[in-house]
Amino acid sequence: MEKFATLRSGVVPLPIENVDTDQIIPARFLKATTREGFGRNLFADWRYAADGQPKPDFVMNDARYQGHQILLAGQNFGCGSSREHAAWALYDAGFRVVISSYFADIFRGNALNTGLLPLQVTPAELQELFALVAQDAQAELTVDLPSQTLQVPGRPEPMHFELDAYKKECLINGYDDIDFLLSQESAITTFEQQRTWIF
Amino acid sequence: MPHTLFDKIWDAHVVRAVAGGLSVLYIDKHLIHEVTSPQAFDELTARGLTLRRPGQMLATADHNVPTRHQDQPIQDPLSRSQVEKLTENCARHGVELYGLGHPYQGIVHVIGPELGVTQPGLTIVCGDSHTSTHGAFGAIAFGIGTSQVAQVMASQCLLLDKPKRMRITVDGELLPGVSAKDVILHVIAQLGTGGATGYFVEYAGSAIRSLSMEGRMTVCNMSIEMGARGGLIAPDATTFEYLHGRPFAPQGEAWDRAVAYWQTLFSDEAAQFDAEHRFEASAIRPMITFGTNPGMGMPLAAHIPAPAAAAEAPSFEKSLRYMGFAAGESLLGKEISHVFIGSCTNSRIEDLRTVAAYVRGKRKAPHVEAIIVPGSKQVEQQAIAEGLDQVLAAAGFELREPGCSACLAMNEDKIPAGAYCVSTSNRNFEGRQGPGARTLLASPLVAAITAVEGRLVDVAEYVLEYANQD
Ligand code: SF4
Numbered sequence: 001m002e003k004f005a006t007l008r009s010g011v012v013p014l015p016i017e018n019v020d021t022d023q024i025i026p027a028r029f030l031k032a033t034t035r036e037g038f039g040r041n042l043f044a045d046w047r048y049a050a051d052g053q054p055k056p057d058f059v060m061n062d063a064r065y066q067g068h069q070i071l072l073a074g075q076n077f078g079c080g081s082s083r084e085h086a087a088w089a090l091y092d093a094g095f096r097v098v099i100s101s102y103f104a105d106i107f108r109g110n111a112l113n114t115g116l117l118p119l120q121v122t123p124a125e126l127q128e129l130f131a132l133v134a135q136d137a138q139a140e141l142t143v144d145l146p147s148q149t150l151q152v153p154g155r156p157e158p159m160h161f162e163l164d165a166y167k168k169e170c171l172i173n174g175y176d177d178i179d180f181l182l183s184q185e186s187a188i189t190t191f192e193q194q195r196t197w198i199f
Numbered sequence: 200m201p202h203t204l205f206d207k208i209w210d211a212h213v214v215r216a217v218a219g220g221l222s223v224l225y226i227d228k229h230l231i232h233e234v235t236s237p238q239a240f241d242e243l244t245a246r247g248l249t250l251r252r253p254g255q256m257l258a259t260a261d262h263n264v265p266t267r268h269q270d271q272p273i274q275d276p277l278s279r280s281q282v283e284k285l286t287e288n289c290a291r292h293g294v295e296l297y298g299l300g301h302p303y304q305g306i307v308h309v310i311g312p313e314l315g316v317t318q319p320g321l322t323i324v325c326g327d328s329h330t331s332t333h334g335a336f337g338a339i340a341f342g343i344g345t346s347q348v349a350q351v352m353a354s355q356c357l358l359l360d361k362p363k364r365m366r367i368t369v370d371g372e373l374l375p376g377v378s379a380k381d382v383i384l385h386v387i388a389q390l391g392t393g394g395a396t397g398y399f400v401e402y403a404g405s406a407i408r409s410l411s412m413e414g415r416m417t418v419c420n421m422s423i424e425m426g427a428r429g430g431l432i433a434p435d436a437t438t439f440e441y442l443h444g445r446p447f448a449p450q451g452e453a454w455d456r457a458v459a460y461w462q463t464l465f466s467d468e469a470a471q472f473d474a475e476h477r478f479e480a481s482a483i484r485p486m487i488t489f490g491t492n493p494g495m496g497m498p499l500a501a502h503i504p505a506p507a508a509a510a511e512a513p514s515f516e517k518s519l520r521y522m523g524f525a526a527g528e529s530l531l532g533k534e535i536s537h538v539f540i541g542s543c544t545n546s547r548i549e550d551l552r553t554v555a556a557y558v559r560g561k562r563k564a565p566h567v568e569a570i571i572v573p574g575s576k577q578v579e580q581q582a583i584a585e586g587l588d589q590v591l592a593a594a595g596f597e598l599r600e601p602g603c604s605a606c607l608a609m610n611e612d613k614i615p616a617g618a619y620c621v622s623t624s625n626r627n628f629e630g631r632q633g634p635g636a637r638t639l640l641a642s643p644l645v646a647a648i649t650a651v652e653g654r655l656v657d658v659a660e661y662v663l664e665y666a667n668q669d
Contacts, residue, residue, distance in 0.1 A: 016514050017511060017514040018393070018514060020626075020628045022607075022626070022628040022629070022630065022631050023629060026634070027631075030262075030609060031234075031263060031278055031280075033237035033241075033280065033281055033284050045634055045635075050616070050634065075393070080328065080626060080628060081327075081328050081607075081626075082326060082328040082343060082344055083234075083235065083344075084238075084344035084345040084346060085345075102396070104393070105362075105396060105428055106328060106344060109347070110345075113344060114346070164219060164360070165219045166217070166218075166219050166221055177347075177350050177358045178242075178246070178349060178350050178353050180358060181223065181354035181357075182353060184223055184354070185354075187215050188214055188251075188354060188355065188356055191214045191225055192355075195225075195227075197320045198227070199449035199453040199454070199460075
C-alpha cells in the first residue's frame with residue numbers, strides 16, 4: 001500500500017446521495033483477477049453512453065475537473081456490495097481522497113486498506129464544500145492527515161476530521177493489517193486451542 | 200451483567216483487545232467465491248504466506264457462472280478464467296471447493312446453511328455483503344473486502360471496531376400473503392438505506408420467531424441494505440430442527456452438546472441495545488420498491504411518496520427519472536416484462552414451493568419472460584424431486600441452473616435497458632440487473648402473481664385465492 005500524508009488538489013463534485021458500489025464499478029467489470037485497471041470503468045454507466053462515448057454531462061468528463069484527486073460525494077457513499085474493486089477503481093482513476101458526510105462501513109474499510117482516505121465531514125461542512133466548488137471549479141483543498149485537518153480556501157478555520165489512530169498510522173506508513181495480525185501469532189494459536197463452540 | 204446475543208458471541212471471539220478500541224476477532228468459518236478471492240490469493244503468494252486454516256474455508260463458484268449448460272465449458276473467456284483461477288487456487292492451497300458440477304454447488308449464502316456449515320455461535324465471513332444471511336442461525340456473519348479476505352486467509356483473524364447494537368422487534372401475526380421479504384422491505388423503507396450504518400442488528404419478536412429458517416435468512420440477508428454490518432436471530436427449536444442431520448452439522452453425542460450450548464445464545468432480558476425499533480406485523484402489507492435503493496419501498500397498493508426531506512430531493516428525483524416513475528403515482532396496472540425469481544434472498548426450496556403453488560395450473564402472461572434460478576444444486580434437485588419443475592415449466596417459467604444470475608448480471612442473464620423486472624433479489628440499484636434495467640424488488644409470491652398477470656396488481660384478492668388452495 002502507498003503511503004499517504006498530505007495532498008493539495010482540486011475537487012470533482014458528485015452531489016448524489018447513496019452512491020452504491022454497483023455505480024462506482026458495475027459488476028460486469030469484476031471479471032479481472034488482478035487489482036489493476038479498474039479505473040477506466042469507474043462510474044462506467046454514468047460516464048459512458050452505450051456506444052462507449054463519454055457522456056458530456058457527467059462530471060468526470062468535464063474538462064474543468066481533469067486531474068483532480070479529491071472526490072466530493074453525497075452522504076452514504078459506497079453503500080451496497082462489499083466489492084473492494086470500488087476502492088481500487090477510484091484509486092486507479094487517480095483519486096486519493098473521498099470526502100462525504102457519511103460512508104458505508106465496508107467501503108470505509110476497503111478504502112483504508114487501499115490507501116484511499118475516506119474523509120468524513122459534517123453535513124453542513126459538506127454543503128459548504130459543494131457550494132465552494134460550484135463557485136470555483138479550480139478551488140484546491142489541502143488534506144493534512146497527521147493533523148487531521150482539511151484546509152479550505154477562504155475559510156479561516158480548517159475543517160477537522162476523525163480517523164482511528166491505528167488506521168491513521170497505517171495510512172501514513174503504508175502498512176496494512178496483515179503485518180499486525182501476523183504479529184499476533186502466539187495469541188491466536190492459544191485462542192484456537194480454547195475454542196469450546198466447535199462440535 | 201446482562202449481555203446481548205451479539206455481545207456473547209463477539210466477546211467470546213476476541214483474541215485480544217488492541218489500544219484504540221480495536222479488537223483482533225477470531226473467524227471460525229471463511230467462505231469464498233470466484234470474484235473477490237483471486238487478488239487475495241495473489242497477495243498471499245506475493246508475500247510468501249500460506250493459508251493458516253484452509254480446513255475452516257469453503258469455496259463455491261456462483262457469481263459469475265452461466266445458468267444454462269453448466270456441464271459444458273464456460274463460453275465467456277473472462278468468466279471462465281476467473282472460475283478456473285478459483286479451482287487452481289483451491290487445489291493449490293487445499294481449500295474444499297464445490298464448483299460447477301458438484302452436487303453441493305450453489306450461491307455461497309444458500310449452501311452454507313443447507314450443508315450445516317453455518318451454525319449458531321460462530322463467526323463467519325465472506326467477501327460478499329450478504330454474508331449477513333447466515334446470522335439467521337444466531338451467528339455473527341458479515342461481508343468483508345478482498346484485503347480482509349487475505350487477512351483472514353493469513354491469520355484467521357480480522358482487526359475490527361465493535362459495531363453498536365440495534366434490536367428490531369416485529370411482534371404480532373403476519374397477514375396471509377405477507378412474507379419475510381415484505382417484513383424486511385417494510386423495515387428498510389422505514390429506517391432508510393443508511394438507517395443501521397454502524398450497527399449489528401438483532402431481529403426479535405413473535406413475528407420473527409414464527410418464521411421458518413428460510414424466512415429468517417431472507418430477513419437477515421437484507422440487513423446490509425439499511426447499512427447494518429450484519430443481522431442475527433437467536434437460535435431456537437426451529438433452528439435446531441433445520442440443522443439436524445445436515446452433512447456438516449454435529450452428529451450423535453456432539454449434537455446434544457452443541458444444542459446445550461446453542462440454547463445459551465440469546466439476549467438476556469435486561470440487555471441494553473444502543474438503538475431499538477419496533478414494528479407491528481399486522482401493519483405490514485405486500486411490498487414493492489419504486490426507486491433505485493432498497494429503502495425506496497412501499498406497500499404495493501400505495502402511491503409513490505414525495506422525498507422525506509428537501510435535501511434528498513435531487514437524488515430522489517434522479518432515481519424516479521431512472522425508473523420512469525413520478526411521485527404520487529400508483530404502480531398498479533404497470534406492465535412488467537421480466538420476472539426474476541432467485542438470489543440469496545429468495546431462491547431456497549420454500550420460495551420455489553411458494554411460486555409453484557401459485558402458478559400451478561396457470562400460465563404466465565405471453566409478454567413476460569419469467570426465469571427461476573435455484574440457489575443451489577440441492578434446491579434444484581429437491582424441486583425436481585417434488586415435481587415443481589413440471590409445474591413451473593407448464594406455467595411457462597424457465598427453471599435454470601444455480602448461481603447468482605440476474606441478481607447482479609455478471610453472466611449473460613441480464614434484463615434489457617429500460618425494461619421493468621419484478622425481482623426477488625435484494626438490490627434495485629441502477630444497472631444492477633444490466634445497464635439501464637429497472638428493478639422492482641418484491642416477494643416470491645408477488646413475483647409469481649406479476650408473472651401471471653403481466654402487470655402489477657393489488658395482490659390482496661389473489662392472496663385469498665392462494666391461501667384457499669392450501
Ligand atoms: S445472489 Fe446476488 S446478492 Fe446474493 S451473493 Fe449472489 S450476487 Fe450477491
